[in-house]
Amino acid sequence: MKNESTFIDVPAESxxxxxxxAPLIGVAKDHTTSGSGGYNRGLSIFDFLLRLAAIVAAxxxxxxxxxxxxxxxxxxxxxxxxxxxxxxxxxxxxVIAMSMVAGYxxxxxxxxxxxxxxxxxxxxxxxxxxxxTAIMGLTMAAASSxxxxxxxxxxxNQNTNWLPICQQFGDFCQKTSGAVVSSFVAVVFFxxxxxxxxxxLKRH
Amino acid sequence: MAKESTTIxxxxxxxxxxxxxxxxxDEKKKMGFVVAxxxxxYKRGLAIFDFLLRLAAIVTTxxxxxxxxxxxxxxxxxxxxxxxxxxxxxxxxxxxxVIAIAMVASxxxxxxxxxxxxxxxxxxxxxxxxxxxxxxxVVTLTTSAAAAATAIVYLxxxxNPNTNWLPICQQFGDFCQAVSSAVxxxxxxxxxxxxLIVISAIALKRH
Numbered sequence: 001m002k003n004e005s006t007f008i009d010v011p012a013e014s015x016x017x018x019x020x021x022a023p024l025i026g027v028a029k030d031h032t033t034s035g036s037g038g039y040n041r042g043l044s045i046f047d048f049l050l051r052l053a054a055i056v057a058a059x060x061x062x063x064x065x066x067x068x069x070x071x072x073x074x075x076x077x078x079x080x081x082x083x084x085x086x087x088x089x090x091x092x093x094x095v096i097a098m099s100m101v102a103g104y105x106x107x108x109x110x111x112x113x114x115x116x117x118x119x120x121x122x123x124x125x126x127x128x129x130x131x132x133t134a135i136m137g138l139t140m141a142a143a144s145s146x147x148x149x150x151x152x153x154x155x156x157n158q159n160t161n162w163l164p165i166c167q168q169f170g171d172f173c174q175k176t177s178g179a180v181v182s183s184f185v186a187v188v189f190f191x192x193x194x195x196x197x198x199x200x201l202k203r204h
Numbered sequence: 205m206a207k208e209s210t211t212i213x214x215x216x217x218x219x220x221x222x223x224x225x226x227x228x229x230d231e232k233k234k235m236g237f238v239v240a241x242x243x244x245x246y247k248r249g250l251a252i253f254d255f256l257l258r259l260a261a262i263v264t265t266x267x268x269x270x271x272x273x274x275x276x277x278x279x280x281x282x283x284x285x286x287x288x289x290x291x292x293x294x295x296x297x298x299x300x301x302v303i304a305i306a307m308v309a310s311x312x313x314x315x316x317x318x319x320x321x322x323x324x325x326x327x328x329x330x331x332x333x334x335x336x337x338x339x340x341x342v343v344t345l346t347t348s349a350a351a352a353a354t355a356i357v358y359l360x361x362x363x364n365p366n367t368n369w370l371p372i373c374q375q376f377g378d379f380c381q382a383v384s385s386a387v388x389x390x391x392x393x394x395x396x397x398x399x400l401i402v403i404s405a406i407a408l409k410r411h
Binding site for chain 2: 142
């Protein structure tokens with residue numbers, strides 16, 4: 001091991017100058033204004049607006065089905081002359097389920113606001129994604145079971161001798177079909193919400 | 205501006221100083237790599253669970269579809285009002301059920317390679333996002349088929365006095381049993397799908 005000696009000229013102002021040139025390791029990234037935060041905030045705002053639209057769709061579905069009563073001016077021997085949503089258990093399930101869905105969306109609005117205010121927080125988005133998936137399943141179940149009953153009401157079933165009641169209860173059938181369509185629209189909104197949450201979670 | 209001169213004893217060869225200055229970078233790289241492996245291990249476990257759930261969901265959906273498809277019954281007698289044969293094609297909803305659940309089963313088989321990719325590359329986000337989006341679409345289809353069939357099965361079991369729809373299960377017991385078990389299997393598949401979606405979301409989050 002050879003000892004080498006060398007002369008180094010150290011200028012007086014060098015220490016302060018070197019202190020001024022701080023190493024670049026400790027530069028903190030400003031997350032609140034980075035591009036990813038802005039993009040996530042845009043997704044959160046779109047999520048909030050979609051939730052408002054889904055509230056409208058779900059409550060319209062529940063309300064239309066709830067008020068779909070019809071009383072015929074005449075009566076026959078075999079069929080009842082009144083029709084309402086509570087004559088069919090599937091429609092009862094539909095009204096209750098869509099009301100619960102509308103209530104859930106209203107309760108999830110604050111969490112959506114939290115994701116707008118804190119675009120990079122992952123926990124609210126994950127919570128929303130899980131809850132939205134479960135509620136989407138409930139909505140789809142209510143919508144498609146009511147659609148099946150509406151189909152039988154419209155067309156009947158010759159093999160089981162189930163007569164189509166829509167031929168007598170036209171208004172009732174129209175309102176229930178409109179309610180079913182509205183609930184399918186709510187399902188589409190939920191699908192978009194779930195995908196939005198997934199995309200926003202990915203961009204961290 | 206006073207210039208200072210100082211003598212520095214350079215005892216070690218210059219290569220040693222070069223190696224000490226690299227320690228900072230290497231440690232950072234090493235720590236970063238360790239973090240990546242830990243996250244990768246967690247996600248790999250989730251991906252393996254995802255793969256197993258998909259296999260279970262394939263079994264469930266194929267069971268549901270085939271049980272509904274083969275749910276025929278012919279009664280030894282006949283009455284004036286009811287047909288003495290019952291099959292899945294007597295109900296439009298059951299036809300939809302068979303076709304939709306069969307499509308879901310083939311989707312699951314086609315999604316197995318994506319699931320394997322997420323096992324091999326636990327930190328890749330694109331396969332997981334693809335699986336999340338397509339699982340969301342397919343879960344709505346499965347739920348729709350299962351719920352519609354459930355509504356018709358409920359009608360078949362209980363009938364509806366207000367609309368004079370008679371419960372046919374009293375005559376076609378075997379047909380009703382087969383159809384009900386198909387609906388139950390499809391509902392179990394829906395639960396599997398929801399768990400799959402949640403797994404994909406959790407695995408996407410840990411970035």
